[in-house]
Amino acid sequence: MKNSQGETPNPAPVEQTSVDQRIYPLHPFMLAVASVLGLFANNVKEAALGDILPALASVLGFALLLFLLLGLLFRGLGARTALLTSIVLVGCLFYARLWFWLDHKTGGVVPFGLFVLPFMLGLALLFILVARTRADLRLPHSILNGVAFFLMITPIAQVSWYTWQNARPGLVVATSEEVVAPVGDRPDIYYLIFDRYASAATLQRYFDFDNEPVLSFLEERGFYVAPGSHANYLKTAHSLASTFQMDYLDFLADEEGSRSSDWQPIYRLLGEHRVGRLLKSVGYRYVQIGSWWRPTQASSFADVNPSFGFREFTSIYVRDRLLNPLLHLIAPESPYTRSLQWDSGQCQRVPWQIEQVEKAASGSQPTFVFAHFLLPHEPYVFDAEGNCLSRPESRERGTKQGYVEQVRYANKVIRDLVTTLQAKKDRRSVIIIQADEGPFPETDVGHTRTWREATEDELNIKMGILNAYYYPDQDYDLLYPTITPVNSFRMLFDKYFDVGLGRLPDRLVGFPNIFRIYEFFDITGAVRATQD
Structure with a gap:
């Protein structure tokens, strides 16, 4: 249109009142x-696609809300609004990652505090400049579309390539046996894992700690304590997978290749396993009370999955975003806020887990309760009574004493749980208290040296575990001093369900490091030789 002087005016650029079809605010x-x-691409060997969905939905919802609010403020949904939205998103979503990248490139010479303030001020100035400029913003808008597309497609390509390289038709694992259990002969079963709880011999020899009082307590309560028990594998995932499959994982070396570092096959074995299928086939209700670690945090196989705080992927994602300090500012005592900190989250989670275990079994249906306590596993934040220490207090105490103090606290938890569970006179309960692995030696084994090069002392520290069983009738004819976790449920099911599984040889299995997790080799002789 022309003005009264017959000229076509050249108005200052303004935002469109709706999304400009030529702009594509993507x-x-x-x-x-x-x-x-x-x-996700950085953690594709451990995370599953379903793990990212809560974070993905939340961040897209946040981006859409921010885009609409800024569109309302600037009266349009065109290039200006899209650029302003992206500036805010970069500040909220990428500030920590950009610092990690800069810190790596500069060799750690730029402190976080020195980076974040200028970075945020720079974004604020850029936001003001874009908001106030009268220039045509379509070119920078189009360039940013290209940059964002590259940033998005790169991890997609990485994940796709990894998925294609590791495509598999599916694991072939043993199926559960058909069993028939007489009604009334199905006690509740509590399987309580205390992560990295060393054997009494290890605690005495390497930590100068006498653990006899808690072992005596268990024996007085009718438990069978296996003094010569060891973990079957070096790491939690392998150990629990073999325990729940009631078999060794040799088939994974054939299916995955000995040099694979893909954890997904093991994690799948922890999601739906032989023990769970068998118990559910005879009418058990399955309750899983896990840690923050994804494979035990929840299971699609369980009937009940009590949850504390964020899931593992979401927690890691939020921890590096601006939402983390905002949550600590707005709601510092929220369980979601506390769970974002590894140490503080542990202080909140363990007492919650204890409560969940105590109330897990109810009603007439027999219940299987699997609880995974990260005790005495790091972070070493508890004292012997379960009080939570500050970070300076924890550092001052030191790693070795921190581990011992958390063993003391684990002992308190064990005493309290055993007392509570055995006091339920209306329910008969089997209780298995077990470690999945011992503590890591304070050496470079598993890092600059492989476990093939481990010394006898390093293997002894890592493999010796607590392993105790309570059967209501206290008939322990099937148990023996050197029983390992792979036989725990075999013996239990043979006793109560007459399955006829029998006993496997008690083998101890190593692998070089986390980059070759299926390159299995036998360490039974090396460990047992030092025990004789």
């Missing part, structure tokens, strides 16, 4: 997706 949403997919 980069805010691609940046949001890229922030999630980048973390």
